[in-house]
Amino acid sequence: MKELFKDRPETRDLQQGYSTLLVIPKHCEKRLEGVLADTLAHPGSLTRAKLAYKVLHKNFETRDAALPMSIAIEYFHTASLLLDDLPCMDDAYTRRGQTCPHRIYGEAACILGALAFINRAYALVWQAMAGLPQTRSKPAAALLEHCLGAAGVINGQSMDVHFREGQKDEESVAAIARGKTVTLIRLTLVVPALMVGASAQEVALLDKLSLHWGSAYQLLDDFKDVLGDVTSAKTSGRDFELQRPNMVLCVGLNTSWQRLDTHFSKCEAVLTSLAELPRDWSFLTALQQHLLDERTRLQSLSQAA
Amino acid sequence: MKELFKDRPETRDLQQGYSTLLVIPKHCEKRLEGVLADTLAHPGSLTRAKLAYKVLHKNFETRDAALPMSIAIEYFHTASLLLDDLPCMDDAYTRRGQTCPHRIYGEAACILGALAFINRAYALVWQAMAGLPQTRSKPAAALLEHCLGAAGVINGQSMDVHFREGQKDEESVAAIARGKTVTLIRLTLVVPALMVGASAQEVALLDKLSLHWGSAYQLLDDFKDVLGDVTSAKTSGRDFELQRPNMVLCVGLNTSWQRLDTHFSKCEAVLTSLAELPRDWSFLTALQQHLLDERTRLQSLSQAA
Secondary structure, eight states: OGGGGOSHHHHHHHHHHHHHSSOOOTTOOHHHHHHHHHHHTOOTTOHHHHHHHHHHHTSGGGHHHHHHHHHHHHHHHHHHHHHHTSTTTTOOSEETTEEOHHHHHOHHHHHHHHHHHHHHHHHHHHHHHTTSOHHHHHHHHHHHHHHHSTTTHHHHHHHHHTGGGSOOSHHHHHHHHIIIIIHHHHHHHHHHHHHTTOOHHHHHHHHHHHHHHHHHHHHHHHHHHHHTOTTOSBOSSHHHHTTOOOHHHHHOHHHHHHHHHHHHHHHHHHHHHHHTSSSOOTTHHHHHHHHHHHHHHHHHHHHHO | OGGGGOSHHHHHHHHHHHHHSSOOOTTOOHHHHHHHHHHHTOOTTOHHHHHHHHHHHTSGGGHHHHHHHHHHHHHHHHHHHHHHTSTTTTOOSEETTEEOHHHHHOHHHHHHHHHHHHHHHHHHHHHHHTTSOHHHHHHHHHHHHHHHSTTTHHHHHHHHHTGGGSOOSHHHHHHHHIIIIIHHHHHHHHHHHHHTTOOHHHHHHHHHHHHHHHHHHHHHHHHHHHHTOTTOSBOSSHHHHTTOOOHHHHHOHHHHHHHHHHHHHHHHHHHHHHHTSSSOOGGGHHHHHHHHHHHHHHHHHHHHO
8 A cells, every 4th residue: 555655744644643533531441541552553554544535635625624534434444343353253363463452451342442433433524524515514424324334334244244144155245245345445435525526427436446446355355364365464264264254265266366357357447437537536546556466466375375 | 201201292202213213224134133123122211312302302493403313312322231231241131121132143243233323323413413503513512422432431331341350449439430321411411402502501500410310320220230129121130240330339228328319419409500590401300300219119129128
């Protein structure tokens, strides 16, 4: 993701924003404080924040909203990671190169820490949208609610966690990727696009991009688990062990590489269409390049194995 | 709580609102659906919704906001109960006379169900506050964030769950009641009061009322646990077993009855002051009476034991 922000000051702003926009209160209970402090100290790649920031900061009316909104999206993502790693979900050991907080501070502190990030994120969204005309804030808030609600990531995560109990076919695995990864990319791209007053055509293209990027991103993640990639942010080899949804396990390596290429070419077509529009969406090509580089790296790993 | 709404249509509106303002999506994962459906079917006493509704519905500018805002507060409360009952927190068996959802549908579905209520609640708050002048919505939203955030109920719950690890004195038990029960009553009374443009004097009185009602409410709850009251909404006798904070266990029955009387007389003084103001706060006396009746009932139970 280095390419997404060659201009380092913006990256620093986001890193600083991530670490400071949630303030640990005085007299905070020690275990909760531990979860919050450790999590704030490891912002990860901030990919979602960087994308949302690029959309919002280019537009005069949303420039002040760019930082709080971008960090809010990242905090929602952070909360989802804290919860996904719990014993009753992924039962993970490590995250962002660190021991998962629930293994240090306990599950209760981790759930409460996730809620603290969620509460702060909604407040930041509120702050970011308060100055916008209702014609923009209303559809943006409605999409945000949809993405984060019972019909969005929550249902996606529930299908994911309870995968072993249901259909284990390709369509189910794809539906889970749509419910989780695709939805979080829609939140990152389309909600900010609505905030800057993007046209119906732009929204449709970004929706399509979210679908194919999200599906590609999830496929790369599935490859990482199967190939035992040490750069993975989470514990590897768990999907087979825990009967978790994994497209590569479901349809095999060869078909998965083909699926990945199909998603990439659909993304390419969307990026070409976006390049013909008046608004500048060229920064999106950096993420496409990053994902293509990941594919190349994982293919080498696959051939070496 | 019967007295709080002699006019049954309003109670029916709130019961219906509780059951319908969160819509279970099509294609909902089965365990998540189970948690949501069972929870929506048992709204409990709706005390918080009734109080908030009374504040908001009396005021022309917030009449349309009364239902969504009241249900939002109840949904936040519902989410807190779903999470508090988990094995890593209270490890409860029953709630509202039913088996706790995590014992039927599992912990993951229960955590995700709680998130669905929280997401919907923030959306309803957004809807309720959208039409208000910023001079009202800003302080109301700020207090809501404070009450629900890392400095509010989240820290209170973390102190509660990790009580056995820290100081087990009277002040710690009181601090936990302030962090949880008092904060949720502030959310219920003071946030709606700010939405209707209450004066600084009204806000100060309602803050004081929240402190003493919340403390009294928690004491009554602690009595219920110790006396093994079968009407309790949660499993009895667990506080001693799990070394949970309980003022009655901490300072004994006699001192607790005295503390309770002190809180009730301070509430009485606040209600007298509120009665002298132009705005009609008389509906609040119904909750005071309800709590006094609970005291009488529990005292009989105590003497019979």
